Amino acid sequence: xxxxxxxxxxxxxxxxxxxxxxxxxxxxxxxxxxxxxxxxxxxxxxxxxxxxxxxxxxxxxxxxxxxxxxxxxxxxxxxxxxxxxxx
Numbered sequence: 139x140x141x142x143x144x145x146x147x148x149x150x151x152x153x154x155x156x157x158x159x160x161x162x163x164x165x166x167x168x169x170x171x172x173x174x175x176x177x178x179x180x181x182x183x184x185x186x187x188x189x190x191x192x193x194x195x196x197x198x199x200x201x202x203x204x205x206x207x208x209x210x211x212x213x214x215x216x217x218x219x220x221x222x223x224x225x
Contacts, residue, residue: 139170156197165190167197 139155146153157168164181182190 139168139175143170158194165193167193 139157142155146155152172155170157170159166159168163184165184166181167178169176182193184190
């Protein structure tokens with residue numbers, strides 16, 4: 139995430155960087171904005187796979203991103219509530 143941030147800065151862009159960590163069975167999501175790292179403390183199970191795919195799609199297509207008020211978890215994330223509509 140830091141490498142992506144440095145790459146963007148070299149191009150004159152200051153964008154939030156999204157990341158994920160997985161054991162293969164459980165997933166967690168992160169966001170790096172400047173020097174602030176937001177970590178979703180909830181671990182998401184692989185099933186239902188639509189939830190994981192929805193979150194990944196949302197982080198790629200959304201310009202809104204996660205707000206800093208969601209730093210403890212991303213429960214307000216639209217894909218958590220209804221993972222079939224994450225665009």
